[in-house]
Amino acid sequence: MNIFRSLKYRNFKLFFYGQSISLIGTWMQKTAVSWLVYRLTGSAMLLGLVAFASLIPSLILSPYAGSLIDRHNRYKILMITQVISMLQAGALAAIIFFKFYNIPCIIFLSLIQGIINAFDVTCRQSLMVEMVDHKEDLPNAIALNSTMANMARIVGPAFAGVILSTFGEDFCFIGNFLSYIPVLACLFLMKLNLTVLEKPQKSIWLELEEGFKYVSRDRELSSMILMIGISSLFVIPFNTLMPIFAKDLFHGNAGTFSWFESAAGLGSVISAMYLANLRSAKPLLRIMIIASTIFGLSLIFLAYSGILSLALVFMTFSGLGMMAQTSAINTYIQTHTIPAMRARAISYYIMAYQGMIPIGSLIIGWTAQAFGPRLAVCLAGIIGLCATAAFVAYKTKSPRGHLSMLKLLHLR
Incomplete structure (x- = not known):
């Protein structure tokens, strides 16, 4: 089928299958951590603090990670990050198995995982282009990767719900530790013909500066990164x-x-499968605007849903909007960036995406503590809609931008 065309490439197929299993384990652990922390403390602020610790390294380290990855063998870096992630998962599984319910220790291990992820996520995203032989299949590969990640978001929490109720939290953590075995095996089987890297002549700090200048001078890239940054700070942390x-x-x-x-996760899979079926990157901007609107509206309705089934419907739409927004921006950056700057451009995307979420988690945790969770989620939706309106206004500010937006929205 056309939607699965990227799986014809051996390296991407191995990556896809290995990550599929590993990410199910990751979501099992994520669900178990959130439930365990709230069960033990009953604190919205501590929920926000755990999310903060796991993601704040992306804000600080992502640009450095992008420059570092551009200078070294990305495959070897990915192998190292996966091994260290497995060790971190093993340590967390051990303390839960022996019922050492220490919140500062859980926060510390979440911080360690966040540091690893700052390098791992940037490396995986920038290596994607090396797994696909033809560039026209790259958007499909990115969308399939997102589909796989969001299928894990459905299966992982579903497994976690059964395991938490039947066996306890420790089995979720042990399951995540074991899930790294297949991903490491698949990485060992991959055969990548990476471009031979020349010995860098510039310092990594100078390359950091070049990456920032490249992104900031490109109005399209910078506006996309700003949009995901605002969404990650005020909207996505609703979860x-x-x-x-x-x-x-x-x-x-x-x-x-x-x-x-x-x-x-179900909503995310639906939007990811739609994106995987796109034949070109041309409609990505329009998709991002529509998805951001759906995301904001769904949160407003979710906030004041009084019936569980209705809340789950709006939760599905929130996943659909959030996934389409982030994936469209990610694909746009990867397909509109020159190869020499790809990892650095992606690192700024990761910084704006994952780096803002921890700060947003603290903000929404405090807001929920002070004004209640329903109002906090409603405000997130309102801010999302305002950010989308501001983005459209920015794109239509110049006569050229106005014309392109008319074409984009099919209003001609």
Whole structure:
């Protein structure tokens, strides 16, 4: 089928299958951590703090990671980050297995994982182009990768809900540790013909500066990165509050929480499969605008849903909008950046995306603590809609931009 055309490339197929298993384990652990922390503390602020610790390194280290990856063998860096991630997962599994419920220790290990991810995510994204022989199939590969990640977002929390209710938290953490075995095996089987890297003549700090200048001078790239930064700071962190929705607002258990995560994952898969079927990158800007609008509206409706089934429907739409927004921006950057700057451009995307979420998690945690979780999620949706309107206004400010937007929205 056309939608799976990137799987004809052996290296991408191995990467796809290995990551599929590993990401299920990652989502099992993520669901278990959120549930465990809220079960032990009942604190929205601590939920935000755990999310902050796991993602704040991306804000600080992503630009450095992009420059470092551009100078070294990306495949070897990916192998190293996966091995260290497995060790971190093993350490977290051990402390939970022996019932050492120490919140500062969990936060510290979340911070370690965040540091690893700052390099790992940038490396995986920039290596994607090396796994696909023909550039025209790159958008399909990126979308399939997103589909795989969001299928894991459905399956992982669903498994976690069953395991948490039946066996306990420790089995979720052990499952994540074991899930790294297939991804490492698949990486060992890959055969990549990477471009031979010349010995760098410039310092890494100078390359950091060049990367920043390249992104900031390109109005299209900078506006996309600014859009994802605003969304990650004020809108995407709404997900931090879902344990509160599940446990307190809908009087559920760990299984109820897993339904919220899986509902968002279902919406994400739908949008990812649509993006995977695109034949070109031309409609990405329009898709991003529509997706951002859906995302904002769904959060407003989710915030004041009084029925669980209705809340899960709006949660599905939120996942659809969020996935389409982030994936469209990611694909746009990868397909509109020169090869020499790709990892650095992606690193700024990662910084704006994952780096802003931890700060946003603290903000929405404080807002929920002060004004209630429903108002906090509603405000996130309103800000998302305002950011989308501002982006459209920015793109139509110049006569040239106005003409392109008319064509984009099919209003001619």
